[in-house]
Amino acid sequence: MKTSWYKEPWAWLVFFLPFSAVVAGxxxxxxANQDPDDLVVGEYYKKGKAINMELSxxxxxxxxxxxxALKLEDNELIVKPTGIEKxxxxxxxxxxxxxxxxxxxxxxxxxxxxxxxxHQFEHDVTGKWKVTxxxxxxxxxxxxxxxxxxxxxxxxxxxxxxxx
Numbered sequence: 001m002k003t004s005w006y007k008e009p010w011a012w013l014v015f016f017l018p019f020s021a022v023v024a025g026x027x028x029x030x031x032a033n034q035d036p037d038d039l040v041v042g043e044y045y046k047k048g049k050a051i052n053m054e055l056s057x058x059x060x061x062x063x064x065x066x067x068x069a070l071k072l073e074d075n076e077l078i079v080k081p082t083g084i085e086k087x088x089x090x091x092x093x094x095x096x097x098x099x100x101x102x103x104x105x106x107x108x109x110x111x112x113x114x115x116x117x118x119h120q121f122e123h124d125v126t127g128k129w130k131v132t133x134x135x136x137x138x139x140x141x142x143x144x145x146x147x148x149x150x151x152x153x154x155x156x157x158x159x160x161x162x163x164x
Contacts, residue, residue: 054141061140061158068133068142069153072125079109079117079133082155090136091117095129098145125149131156 005011067083079091090110097103109117125148132143133156144156 055160057139057141058143058158058160061142062160064140066140066142066158068156070131070146070150070156071153072149073151075121075124077119077121080153081115087111087115088135092134092136094132094134095125096132098128098130
């Protein structure tokens, strides 16, 4: 006795596999369009020259003996110069999150009476960050990858091999 095709379990299995692949493809397309990745830079030569310029800034900071110590405890950021005895009128501090660009932020800090740069955050800053320190004149640069919060001071020193 012959049964109808729709009553056969093997027929449903044969139809289900391609159908599930189509559904998964549509779901992947929707996810990819909702959060697209950044495009690759088209002008590689100009980008390469900019990287070399950044490396020269890091080497300049190394030649000057620039060193800083950074601590973030109880939502208070403290950056203190430890390399040379120089008063800086302003330090630009950039925080770059490794995976979520919308969390990146920038601080322009002025020194207190001790020469330390302080900032009180209204929200928690936690996780892994790339921190970049620049003077107002933008002639040297120091960057480091750190994990916050830090209860002890961590040294931030110029290292061209860790750049970009």
